[in-house]
Amino acid sequence: MVPLTWYLVVATGLFCIGLVGALIRRNAVGILMGIELMLNAVNLNLLAFWRYISAAKMDGQAFAIIVITVAAAEAAVGLALILAVYRQRHTINVPELDLMSG
């Protein structure tokens, strides 16, 4: 069986890639994709810990399902916001959305 730390290192890599993507993309949809990658890394961590530490109980899987639900809600609201912003400003490039910067 694969050691637990391998999963943790892969999840760490995925989280860092997602974080970098969320911070460097100019486009709001690109930022959202980075956030989705980070949420996936968290879920991979949760399931790896579930499998290697408490596989007899279902707590880890239940937690992961709740995280997926929150991710789906977040994606729906985020994309609705992006469409609303696009309708008003005709751009979704985050550096150009400077309404609140003095």
Next chain:
Amino acid sequence: MQQVIFIMLSLLTLGAALMVVTSRSLFRSALWLILSFAGIAALYILLEAEFLAVVQVLVYIGAIATLIIFAIMLSRNVMASDEARFNNQWRLVVGFGALLFVALAAIVTQIPWPVNVQAVPPDAIQQLGAGFVGPYVIPFEVASILLVAALIGAIIVARERE
């Protein structure tokens, strides 16, 4: 054997994730994102969480990735690839991300995790379903309220105003 499959799947997932972040066209990013989600689903199967793998395919590939592609296509000029894709602090952020990865990887490999590998019960999915109407009923209901709120909120935010 499992190690080889794991390494191939994780290389696929991480490579696709890298392409998501660096791809010039946002639409291609979304397609790479689907591949990355599929790699994660395969890793879930390797972890013997078959139900979560199905949920991953249904929710992430079937719903979230489709929604993202919709948003890309509904907003003009994101398909154009001539303008800059990164903001001007990307060098700093990539350095910080690499540093964070090294630090976190060092931490997770150093900690002696209390690993206790047990067999997954044969009725795992049944237990999960019973759990959602038993001990986890409060988080389950909160998640449903959250979903309804997000549904209504998304409609109100995205609707066209005269």
